[in-house]
Amino acid sequence: MKGHGDTLKVGSNEMELVDFRILKRENDEIYEGIYGINVAKVREIIRFPMLTELPGTPHFIEGIFDLRGVVIPVINLAKWMGIDAPEDIEGQARVIITEFNNILIGFVVHEAKRIRRISWKDIEPATFVDSSIDGSKITGVTRIEDDQVLLILDLESVVQELGLYQPNHTTMNIHASSFDGYVLLLDDSYTARRIIKDALEKMGFHVIEASDGEQGLKILEDLYTAHGDDISKKLRLIASDVEMPRMDGFHFAARVKEDPRFKMIPIVFNSSISDHFSEIRGKEAGAEAYLVKFDENIFYDEVARVVTAHLQ
Numbered sequence: 001m002k003g004h005g006d007t008l009k010v011g012s013n014e015m016e017l018v019d020f021r022i023l024k025r026e027n028d029e030i031y032e033g034i035y036g037i038n039v040a041k042v043r044e045i046i047r048f049p050m051l052t053e054l055p056g057t058p059h060f061i062e063g064i065f066d067l068r069g070v071v072i073p074v075i076n077l078a079k080w081m082g083i084d085a086p087e088d089i090e091g092q093a094r095v096i097i098t099e100f101n102n103i104l105i106g107f108v109v110h111e112a113k114r115i116r117r118i119s120w121k122d123i124e125p126a127t128f129v130d131s132s133i134d135g136s137k138i139t140g141v142t143r144i145e146d147d148q149v150l151l152i153l154d155l156e157s158v159v160q161e162l163g164l165y166q167p168n169h170t171t172m173n174i175h176a177s178s179f180d181g182y183v184l185l186l187d188d189s190y191t192a193r194r195i196i197k198d199a200l201e202k203m204g205f206h207v208i209e210a211s212d213g214e215q216g217l218k219i220l221e222d223l224y225t226a227h228g229d230d231i232s233k234k235l236r237l238i239a240s241d242v243e244m245p246r247m248d249g250f251h252f253a254a255r256v257k258e259d260p261r262f263k264m265i266p267i268v269f270n271s272s273i274s275d276h277f278s279e280i281r282g283k284e285a286g287a288e289a290y291l292v293k294f295d296e297n298i299f300y301d302e303v304a305r306v307v308t309a310h311l312q
Helices: 156-161 169-175 190-202 213-234 249-257 276-284 296-311
Strands: 014-026 029-038 042-047 061-067 070-076 094-100 103-109 111-119 138-143 149-153 182-186 206-210 235-240 267-271 289-292
Touching (some): 014 149, 182 190, 235 249, 267 276, 267 296
Parallel strands (some): 029 149, 070 103, 182 206
Antiparallel strands (some): 014 029, 014 111, 094 103
């Protein structure tokens, strides 16, 4: 699945999505929800496999299975979102095998349709969603043909609910309150921002939050108005996600690095996308580091390294 189509250029502000569908039963009618996931996170799409159930796990975990020697958990997206799906759909269901946060996870969907190339500027934050869906599980929306709406899920929330983000208190103690100044943190996921903000504050930084690249650029302009050319002394670091509505991290970084007022501020990408191509794109966009969410040991060490180098 990775490497599909023409190569996306750094700063193009585009992404490729796998368009998939989840069916919803309501008042004896069946409705089709349209969703998307970044192609960079997709390994392959398979038929529904034979699963081994895991007692005592959250209700949305269908079980595990062996895929060429790797044990993979399978998440039922309809159950995770609280959707009443039709019964007896396993025969037509598909499992999207994903790799993000350096973890392999399978997601049950009812149909995988196609691959779409979409500009991030056409993706809006999820300020409105179906009232039956928890809005915190949606990070973006975009309109497609026939005025239909495609929803982008916050799959990092799944990782959080599975307890796969575990703080390393030993590492936190090493770096606690070692730094000062501001960090601009960009991430459209509230879950991710909360975790990363907590880590940065434990290092001693004051964190300014933005939910996308456009908002990040506006904050930089405001900071320049307040501090002038001293901005690079006040703002120690920009920590940015890659996938964000309106303007993605790569395009944002390219804009920052081409602006003489801001180009000296170091940028660290902190993304759930764990493929090597995205790491290369991050470096080409001008970032000092590309990290995969969320290993606190690596995060603290790399942030400390980058900020210390910037101060010298």
